[in-house]
Amino acid sequence: MHGLIMESELLISSILRHADANFADREIVSVTVDNPLHRYTYGDCFRRARQLANALDKLGLSRGDRVATLAWNDYRHLEAYYAIGGAGYVCHTVNPRLFPEQIVYIINHAEDKWVFVDLLVLPLIEQIADQLNAVEGIVVMTDDAHMPETSLENVRSYESLIVDESDEYEWPELDERSAMALCYTSGTTGNPKGVLYHHRSQILHAYAAVMPDVMGLSSFDCVLPVVPLFHVNAWGVPYAAVMTGCKLVLPGPKMGDGETLYQLMEGEEVTISLGVPTVWLGLLQYAKDSGKKLNTLQRTVIGGAAVPEMMIRQFRDDHDVDVIQGWGMTEMSPLGTVSTPKAGTEDLDADEMITLKAKAGRSICGVEMRIVNDDGEALPWDGAAYGALQVRGPWVCSDYFKLDGEGGAHTDDGWFETGDVATIDPMGYMAITDRTKDVIKSGGEWISSIDVENTAMGHDAVSEAAVIGVPHPKWSERPLLIIIRANGAELTREEMLGWLEGKIAKWWIPDDVVFVDEIPHTATGKIKKIELRKQFADYDLPD
Ligand code: ADP
Numbered sequence: 138m139h140g141l142i143m144e145s146e147l148l149i150s151s152i153l154r155h156a157d158a159n160f161a162d163r164e165i166v167s168v169t170v171d172n173p174l175h176r177y178t179y180g181d182c183f184r185r186a187r188q189l190a191n192a193l194d195k196l197g198l199s200r201g202d203r204v205a206t207l208a209w210n211d212y213r214h215l216e217a218y219y220a221i222g223g224a225g226y227v228c229h230t231v232n233p234r235l236f237p238e239q240i241v242y243i244i245n246h247a248e249d250k251w252v253f254v255d256l257l258v259l260p261l262i263e264q265i266a267d268q269l270n271a272v273e274g275i276v277v278m279t280d281d282a283h284m285p286e287t288s289l290e291n292v293r294s295y296e297s298l299i300v301d302e303s304d305e306y307e308w309p310e311l312d313e314r315s316a317m318a319l320c321y322t323s324g325t326t327g328n329p330k331g332v333l334y335h336h337r338s339q340i341l342h343a344y345a346a347v348m349p350d351v352m353g354l355s356s357f358d359c360v361l362p363v364v365p366l367f368h369v370n371a372w373g374v375p376y377a378a379v380m381t382g383c384k385l386v387l388p389g390p391k392m393g394d395g396e397t398l399y400q401l402m403e404g405e406e407v408t409i410s411l412g413v414p415t416v417w418l419g420l421l422q423y424a425k426d427s428g429k430k431l432n433t434l435q436r437t438v439i440g441g442a443a444v445p446e447m448m449i450r451q452f453r454d455d456h457d458v459d460v461i462q463g464w465g466m467t468e469m470s471p472l473g474t475v476s477t478p479k480a481g482t483e484d485l486d487a488d489e490m491i492t493l494k495a496k497a498g499r500s501i502c503g504v505e506m507r508i509v510n511d512d513g514e515a516l517p518w519d520g521a522a523y524g525a526l527q528v529r530g531p532w533v534c535s536d537y538f539k540l541d542g543e544g545g546a547h548t549d550d551g552w553f554e555t556g557d558v559a560t561i562d563p564m565g566y567m568a569i570t571d572r573t574k575d576v577i578k579s580g581g582e583w584i585s586s587i588d589v590e591n592t593a594m595g596h597d598a599v600s601e602a603a604v605i606g607v608p609h610p611k612w613s614e615r616p617l618l619i620i621i622r623a624n625g626a627e628l629t630r631e632e633m634l635g636w637l638e639g640k641i642a643k644w645w646i647p648d649d650v651v652f653v654d655e656i657p658h659t660a661t662g663k664i665k666k667i668e669l670r671k672q673f674a675d676y677d678l679p680d
Pocket residue numbers: 321322323324369439440441442443444462463464465466467468471497555556557569571572661663
């Protein structure tokens with residue numbers, strides 16, 4: 138017997154309608170290439186999103202057609218999110234920092250029909266335009282006054298596209314399982330793979346994100362997503378923050394700049410910000426060097442890579458800011474776990490609380506998780522057993538775009554293989570020990586590179602640390618610690634090894650330490666272990 142409840146599809150246009158009715162005068166502040174500080178309201182944003190939806194309909198697109206964006210976090214990109222998805226097309230966010238060959242592959246694989254680009258990205262598109270098979274036209278996200286000379290055909294400015302359109306638009310009543318967004322994983326192995334989100338998954342994910350024990354968003358908040366709109370829907374912020382009426386601050390192309398972030402946070406009274414650990418290194422360093430304190434920021438969601446304890450401590454001690462570690466994946470929309478405390482953790486002292494927050498966290502209602510051994514048997518949640526982490530839930534991908542079951546990432550009983558290795562403690566807090574492919578196997582036992590890196594990062598003279606396994610005749614692999622020293626700091630191999638002693642298992646202590654000026658990162662800010670392994674493949678470890 139079915140229940141007697143209205144049939145109402147979960148669509149992102151419903152967020153827009155709700156926010157328009159309740160929060161029309163909330164502010165959205167953006168840094169853009171053509172305007173250092175653009176300000177307008179939700180009401181303005183939605184009016185323009187309706188104009189854009191009208192314009193898109195006239196481009197001759199069909200339902201489900203992909204429209205790409207290569208753009209930073211700003212108001213036009215946000216309008217595109219709502220207009221493209223809301224009108225029944227698929228907003229394909231492409232990371233402009235990828236290699237041109239990867240961008241060509243991704244746009245062709247997705248068969249994007251139109252491409253919306255930031256002014257800064259236009260030269261890249263000019264370089265690859267003749268290789269883009271399905272693209273019919275380009276929209277540059279600026280006005281006519283700022284349009285540069287270009288060799289491209291069928292190009293127009295965003296403002297000229299929407300200026301004459303009506304700001305009335307009837308959002309279509311779509312099936313909630315219609316695709317509305319597409320994002321490719323960075324593909325550290327093989328070609329990038331497309332994750333195709335639907336309206337339902339994004340709405341459920343947004344409801345989960347705003348919960349008090351997740352991001353705890355409300356209309357009193359001011360949110361600054363440093364995580365890009367081109368990376369997994371900026372962790373759901375465009376939907377979750379707008380659903381609750383938060384003020385939005387979008388940093389445009391200035392995302393990696395500690396000083397700009399600091400000024401935006403203070404000037405706009407930001408209460409919550411989100412980003413990967415590398416971004417916060419820059420901000421914390423800027424604050425330290427200039428003797429400044431973050432006065433309005435209350436909490437920061439950090440994920441995408443392990444969060445070093447030192448970072449959680451520095452935010453707490455220097456700025457009174459609470460760190461919420463999050464773990465997730467492109468394939469998971471992305472939220473899976475958050476390291477917020479729960480009933481039962483009241484008696485933890487300050488240090489124990491830091492240890493808890495340094496874990497990836499407990500699962501959000503909607504995401505089920507398990508760890509399994511090599512035979513696929515579930516392992517206990519005892520905080521010690523580690524195995525391959527698998528998840529399932531209504532915002533976890535069921536397949537990759539156009540791979541038709543060939544993605545090889547799902548088990549026969551319907552779980553998604555995350556590629557991460559983890560422990561789960563009796564309280565349900567999960568801790569990532571490694572990517573499956575980054576695990577260091579020494580004498581048949583696993584060494585957690587993340588734990589060693591985090592401990593090394595705890596030393597004041599360390600700015601960044603990476604641990605990789607290098608071949609060893611007796612143990613098959615042994616860890617090598619690669620370090621960037623903090624500005625002007627002195628640190629020797631012996632001092633570093635001494636620092637690790639007693640803090641990690643004796644046999645986890647790296648066999649050697651090398652100091653470098655640079656550690657390679659992926660376009661989304663993760664350490665490129667593959668490249669480091671290549672670089673140090675022939676490294677001679679001392680006896
Ligand atoms: P990619 O496209 O590189 O897969 P994702 O953002 O989807 O980009 O990366 C997901 C991966 O990032 C996870 O599987 C995990 O290995 C890593 N990751 C994310 N959050 C954390 C975290 N809090 N701690 C450790 N690793 C994390």
